[in-house]
Amino acid sequence: MDLLANLALGFDVAATPINLLYAFVGCVVGTLVGVLPGIGPVATIAMLLPITYGLEPVTALIMLAGIYYGASYGGSTTAILVNLPGEMSSVVTVLDGHQMARQGRAGAALSIAALGSFFAGSVATVVIAMFAPLLADLALKFDAAEYFSLMVLGLVSAVALAHGSVLKAILMTILGLLLGMIGTDVNSGVARFSFNTPELIDGIGFVAMTMGLFAFAEIAVNLERSAPSRVVAARIGSLWLTWKELVQSFPAVVRGSVVGMLLGILPGGGATLSSFASYTLEKKLAKDPSRFGKGAIEGVAGPESANNAGAQISFVPMLTLGIPSNAVMALMVGALIIHDIQPGPEIMTKTPHLFWGLVASMWIGNAMLVILNLPLIGLWVKLLSVPYRLLYPLILLCCAIGAYSTNNNMFDVWVAIVFGFLGYIFLKLECEPAPLLLGYILGPLLEENLRRALVLSRGDYTVFATRPMSAVMLVMAMGLLVLVLLPAIRNKRETVFQET
Amino acid sequence: MIRNPRDFYAGLLFVAFGVVALVIVQSYAIGTAARMGPGYFPRLLGILLVGGGIIQALIGLRSKSEIAVEWHWRPLLMLLIGVALFIVMTPWLGLIVATLVTSLVAMAASRDFRWQEALPVGAILGGAAAAVFVYGLGIPLPVWPWFMGR
Numbered sequence: 196m197d198l199l200a201n202l203a204l205g206f207d208v209a210a211t212p213i214n215l216l217y218a219f220v221g222c223v224v225g226t227l228v229g230v231l232p233g234i235g236p237v238a239t240i241a242m243l244l245p246i247t248y249g250l251e252p253v254t255a256l257i258m259l260a261g262i263y264y265g266a267s268y269g270g271s272t273t274a275i276l277v278n279l280p281g282e283m284s285s286v287v288t289v290l291d292g293h294q295m296a297r298q299g300r301a302g303a304a305l306s307i308a309a310l311g312s313f314f315a316g317s318v319a320t321v322v323i324a325m326f327a328p329l330l331a332d333l334a335l336k337f338d339a340a341e342y343f344s345l346m347v348l349g350l351v352s353a354v355a356l357a358h359g360s361v362l363k364a365i366l367m368t369i370l371g372l373l374l375g376m377i378g379t380d381v382n383s384g385v386a387r388f389s390f391n392t393p394e395l396i397d398g399i400g401f402v403a404m405t406m407g408l409f410a411f412a413e414i415a416v417n418l419e420r421s422a423p424s425r426v427v428a429a430r431i432g433s434l435w436l437t438w439k440e441l442v443q444s445f446p447a448v449v450r451g452s453v454v455g456m457l458l459g460i461l462p463g464g465g466a467t468l469s470s471f472a473s474y475t476l477e478k479k480l481a482k483d484p485s486r487f488g489k490g491a492i493e494g495v496a497g498p499e500s501a502n503n504a505g506a507q508i509s510f511v512p513m514l515t516l517g518i519p520s521n522a523v524m525a526l527m528v529g530a531l532i533i534h535d536i537q538p539g540p541e542i543m544t545k546t547p548h549l550f551w552g553l554v555a556s557m558w559i560g561n562a563m564l565v566i567l568n569l570p571l572i573g574l575w576v577k578l579l580s581v582p583y584r585l586l587y588p589l590i591l592l593c594c595a596i597g598a599y600s601t602n603n604n605m606f607d608v609w610v611a612i613v614f615g616f617l618g619y620i621f622l623k624l625e626c627e628p629a630p631l632l633l634g635y636i637l638g639p640l641l642e643e644n645l646r647r648a649l650v651l652s653r654g655d656y657t658v659f660a661t662r663p664m665s666a667v668m669l670v671m672a673m674g675l676l677v678l679v680l681l682p683a684i685r686n687k688r689e690t691v692f693q694e695t
Numbered sequence: 696m697i698r699n700p701r702d703f704y705a706g707l708l709f710v711a712f713g714v715v716a717l718v719i720v721q722s723y724a725i726g727t728a729a730r731m732g733p734g735y736f737p738r739l740l741g742i743l744l745v746g747g748g749i750i751q752a753l754i755g756l757r758s759k760s761e762i763a764v765e766w767h768w769r770p771l772l773m774l775l776i777g778v779a780l781f782i783v784m785t786p787w788l789g790l791i792v793a794t795l796v797t798s799l800v801a802m803a804a805s806r807d808f809r810w811q812e813a814l815p816v817g818a819i820l821g822g823a824a825a826a827v828f829v830y831g832l833g834i835p836l837p838v839w840p841w842f843m844g845r
Contacts, residue, residue, distance in 0.1 A: 362747060362750065362751055363702075363705055363751065365747060366709045366744060366748060370712055373712070373716050376736070376740070383732065383733045387733055388716070388719055388737075411774060411775065414770075414774060415770050415771035418774075418804055419765075419767040582807075584802065584807050587801070587805075588797075588798040588802050588816065588820060591774060591777065591778065591797070591798075592794055592797060592798060592820060594778075596824060596836070599834070599836070600834045603834070603835055605786075608778060609779075609782065615774070615775055615778075620708070623766060624702075624704055625705070642736040649728045649729055649731065652729075654729030654730075655728075656728065
């Protein structure tokens with residue numbers, strides 16, 4: 196009955212007033228940025244990270260996690276009511292959700308999105324509690340060679356499952372790894388790539404870098420387009436589902452939760468991919484696929500459940516293996532490191548209250564989100580009337596002050612400017628910034644484990660192939676790369692992302 | 696003739712980063728696989744970046760589709776200049792004035808810029824920034840200009 200004891204510990208931690216408060220703050224902020232198009236969870240978490248320095252690590256993590264899964268709740272509101280995705284993870288919800296709104300069933304679409312997410316979130320919480328310890332046990336047996344191969348596998352699958360060009364994603368990852376090298380080399384004490392700048396001796400500030408890449412560059416790209424009109428389409432109507440809608444959507448919710456959990460554990464997975472995959476699955480399984488795109492409730496129920504399950508499960512590889520699977524998780528790793536906690540299998544044994552407190556808080560947070568999103572829906576709808584031209588100066592300023600506050604030094608703000616410039620060029624050249632961030636976070640770890648593995652093997656590279664677990668992971672990584680580069684699969688992969 | 700400038704220039708950009716890394720790495724000890732110096736891993740990454748970047752550029756040259764990239768530097772530069780002004784002005788003019796100027800420059804990056812709207816918004820942001828970040832969260836930034844006696 197370890198499971199119950201662990202969950203009890205978790206709820207003890209998560210239910211303290213301070214943690215409840217910050218879970219609530221996280222959920223509110225998450226819903227807010229979810230509802231508002233043009234600002235995503237990555238930029239928001241980067242902005243709020245400096246505020247969490249003074250908090251207990253578990254409290255900080257609970258709040259940041261709330262922002263992430265809260266954004267997937269809020270994103271569906273905009274998708275359904277305004278025909279614009281509030282977040283990437285709710286892109287597919289637009290298709291049928293907005294059609295439902297036009298048919299006067301906006302309330303039902305909002306309800307099933309929130310309730311499906313809650314169901315998925317609850318199942319995911321239990322699944323994390325059951326399986327995360329197993330994964331951590333496995334990881335405790337890892338040596339440097341296995342860790343190196345695991346990180347390679349993680350980076351490769353993040354590239355393979357991301358959308359866009361595979362080669363560009365690989366190159367962005369390598370560039371990220373190189374950026375991670377900036378600063379003092381722990382083994383030799385040499386300050387690498389520091390250009391004789393004292394501020395660079397500890398490396399580039401990742402908060403500032405993320406703000407530049409994800410906030411500044413995004414705003415610049417958004418400003419190029421003329422602002423889309425944000426007309427709230429229809430009256431919301433009754434939030435109650437009819438019996439027929441419930442019967443239609445429940446199996447989709449279950450399937451969506453499973454899809455989300457399977458894909459969420461994969462590096463590169465998480466909320467966005469899960470929702471796309473679930474929509475495709477629902478359309479394939481439907482008796483009458485032509486209903487999709489015209490207000491099929493399964494097309495809302497499945498993806499919305501999947502994105503929440505995926506968002507939560509993506510915490511598992513980060514907490515148990517120390518491998519972030521997407522940009523948000525990379526930020527979480529950064530947050531933990533700032534609090535002197537190295538993410539990895541030891542988290543569960545050394546700081547069980549952190550792990551279980553976070554897991555329990557996810558369930559509490561999901562319950563809060565249902566209440567925040569259904570009865571209070573009118574409040575969020577009003578927020579949609581705030582135009583982007585008033586919103587982005589606020590984002591810009593919060594980033595500038597936030598970057599400054601990481602070290603109380605203006606140097607970090609310059610870093611954000613430089614990466615804002617670079618980030619714009621990357622976006623224009625269709626190079627996704629997320630792999631760069633993953634590479635940046637994993638760079639020092641990857642080098643350290645490569646070094647250690649080769650010291651132990653006296654410089655013999657075959658160590659990665661002769662140790663069985665390491666060999667399996669490298670073969671999987673290579674297999675994945677070959678798969679995504681094969682023309683047939685490549686086309687298929689593109690259709691999965693483009694079908695919608 | 697560059698067929699797909701997005702792919703071609705992306706390739707060149709990666710090659711450029713790789714070359715810069717390789718040049719800098721020259722001054723670090725490389726070492727051997729068993730005893731890696733600080734230059735070993737970065738050099739490996741630099742080589743991969745240059746090699747991959749060349750392939751990426753070639754893909755851009757031989758691409759079947761022709762897509763042009765539209766660069767709009769003005770909004771980007773306005774935003775970044777706004778933030779740069781924030782960095783320069785805050786230490787001597789204080790957070791409120793710096794925030795006002797930054798938000799005005801940033802808002803001018805938008806097509807729907809109107810003075811009647813931007814001025815009050817900038818002033819509100821300035822006041823809010825001081826209240827929340829300095830008085831609320833205790834971030835050490837001057838609020839008022841130097842001549843107002845801090």
